[in-house]
Amino acid sequence: MKRLLILASLILMIVPSVDARRKKEKAGEIDKDTYTDKAYGFQIKMDEGWKVKINEADDPMRLVLVQKNYLIPTDYSDAPDYTKVPRIVVYADTSSLPAATFVDSLVSPTYESDQKKEIKKEFEILWEQELIPQGEQRVDIAGERGAIWSAKATYMKEVATSANSLGGKRVYGAYGGAIIGVKKGDTIVLFHVMSEWQYFNDDVFKDAMTFVRSLTWTEGKKK
Secondary structure, eight states: OHHHHHHHHHHHHHHHHHHHHSOOOBSEEEETTEEEETTTOEEEEOOTTEEEEEOBTTOSEEEEEEESSOOOOGGGTTOGGGSOOOEEEEEEEEOSSOHHHHHHHHHOSSOOOHHHHHHHTTOGGGGOSSEEEEEEEEEEETTEEEEEEEEEEEEEEEEESSTTOSOEEEEEEEEEEEEEEEEETTEEEEEEEEEEHHHIIIIIHHHHHHHHHTOEEOSOOOO
16 A cells, blocks of 8 residues: 555656646748748748747747847947847737727736736837837738837947956937837737837838738637
8 A cells, every 4th residue: 555655746746747748739830931820820931130939838928039140239239138129029919900990009008917917028119218119100910900109219239348357438329119009800910010210211111011911811810
């Protein structure tokens, strides 16, 4: 009887460990150059200039893309880690709001919801206090009416010129950021893009919009 109790205790200890090591299901998969989302019925073509991370299936942040060969401002030539690396986050969930209204709710200073709190964790442009809106526009994406909101955010940084330096230099710059939203049925897909302002409009945002415009709908939401 004692041996059985010991054996049962060992099994109870082993099972959670096996579950923890089990590979968790991903939000989607990439076949050749196309990402297919498993739950939300859309596909997007990947760009070889961007590294891609697919998140777990239960994460509304489906994809994170980071530009590989990004440009570094001259002021950061001795300290490249201060550069805001160009990044695109793809979010998907359900909502009853139209795409334009949903995007407006994210940038509204008064609107709050649990969904917005979750989105703000990854949409870095919404962290900035001094935003200078660059305008809103409507755009057609995959046969649906979408919306684009963009903004500029100025900053000041104290940049160390070397690991051993006691002081540094004061750098003034800005970030550029945009949120693009499109909706089909009750599925809302958002794209957040952000980088150093001097590279945003002519480089990063153009790449991001090529990525966004590659979106196609495959089927209705499965879950």
